Amino acid sequence: MPLMGFLRNQASDMDGVLVVDKHTGPTSHDIVARVRRTLSKCRVGHLGTLDPMATGVLPLVLGRATRLAALLSAGPKVYEASILLGVTTDTYDVTGNITDDARDGHDLAVERPARREAVLRATKSFVGTFMQAPPPFSAKKINGVRAYRLARKNQPIQPPAVTVKVHSLELVSVTATHIKCRVKCDSGFYMRSLAHDLGTSLGCGACLESLRRRQNGSFTTEQAVTMENIENNETSIAYNLLPIETLLPDIPTVVVTNQGAKKASHGNSVSPVDVITPGPEHETFIKMENVAHGRTSANLVKLYDEDGTLLAIGQADEAPFLRPTIVLV
Numbered sequence: 001m002p003l004m005g006f007l008r009n010q011a012s013d014m015d016g017v018l019v020v021d022k023h024t025g026p027t028s029h030d031i032v033a034r035v036r037r038t039l040s041k042c043r044v045g046h047l048g049t050l051d052p053m054a055t056g057v058l059p060l061v062l063g064r065a066t067r068l069a070a071l072l073s074a075g076p077k078v079y080e081a082s083i084l085l086g087v088t089t090d091t092y093d094v095t096g097n098i099t100d101d102a103r104d105g106h107d108l109a110v111e112r113p114a115r116r117e118a119v120l121r122a123t124k125s126f127v128g129t130f131m132q133a134p135p136p137f138s139a140k141k142i143n144g145v146r147a148y149r150l151a152r153k154n155q156p157i158q159p160p161a162v163t164v165k166v167h168s169l170e171l172v173s174v175t176a177t178h179i180k181c182r183v184k185c186d187s188g189f190y191m192r193s194l195a196h197d198l199g200t201s202l203g204c205g206a207c208l209e210s211l212r213r214r215q216n217g218s219f220t221t222e223q224a225v226t227m228e229n230i231e232n233n234e235t236s237i238a239y240n241l242l243p244i245e246t247l248l249p250d251i252p253t254v255v256v257t258n259q260g261a262k263k264a265s266h267g268n269s270v271s272p273v274d275v276i277t278p279g280p281e282h283e284t285f286i287k288m289e290n291v292a293h294g295r296t297s298a299n300l301v302k303l304y305d306e307d308g309t310l311l312a313i314g315q316a317d318e319a320p321f322l323r324p325t326i327v328l329v
Helices: 003-013 028-038 063-072 115-126 147-152 191-202 227-232 236-240 258-265 288-292
Strands: 016-022 044-046 055-062 077-085 087-089 098-101 128-132 162-174 178-185 206-216 253-255 300-304 310-316 322-327
Touching (some): 016 236, 028 044, 028 055, 055 063, 063 322, 115 191, 178 191, 191 206, 300 322
Parallel strands (some): 055 206, 087 206
Antiparallel strands (some): 162 178, 300 310, 310 322
């Protein structure tokens, strides 16, 4: 069977996450469009945009898993970056127009004997919770208009600063012209702004030269597959897909009866009589009262039928009932 025909026949079973190792050039939307063309009957979305110049982990949600996007997007991101010192651009990265170049005419501020110590001191301001202004070329909306659209019309407006969180910032290497670092941060943090702001702090200016995302939430480069592999190997998507039943492992599980499955599938609340006493194969089972009294993460629980199909994500409103908030069947 031809490649496209094989994949399209399999599309109805493609429910889960496909972790793509994005290469430099395409946008995140381009990657989604290419996979969507390959799986014409399957819904496809992504978890967290990567700029065209960036590479690395781009998780795609397929089929029913698109309904879990908000939950799957949670968790820290890990980036490896190379920052070019002495150059500032309007986009805060090397793809933009140069607005200042300190490399010609005078030494860079970081070319002092204690340059690594100076960089270490400067980076301390970028760890923890602090305010960060997104780049003018960003997807942030200003009066309902994307900032990058205004910037492209020569109407750049600095988006207002927002609260961001950086768990760690590790210096990999420091030279007279470059800083290479590894950053673990929460969603909403801009590595381009980090490069720009760090350059300002050092007094020499800087911009982002390269960026690779190693982790997005629970998804890592070890799980990732290239687009070339996806498009040239007819079984690659099915082989590398993380099935929907295996996602969100930190959310506890209950198995429901046939009657409970009917209720959950229609978005109706499930009561204790609809829950099957777990056997050894359901080690993640929790008692209903634990959910109802808030002793689980966000009071959420995964509802499975006896065949192992994930039916819904439920939430405890009032003991002892579970209300499906995301129905997957």
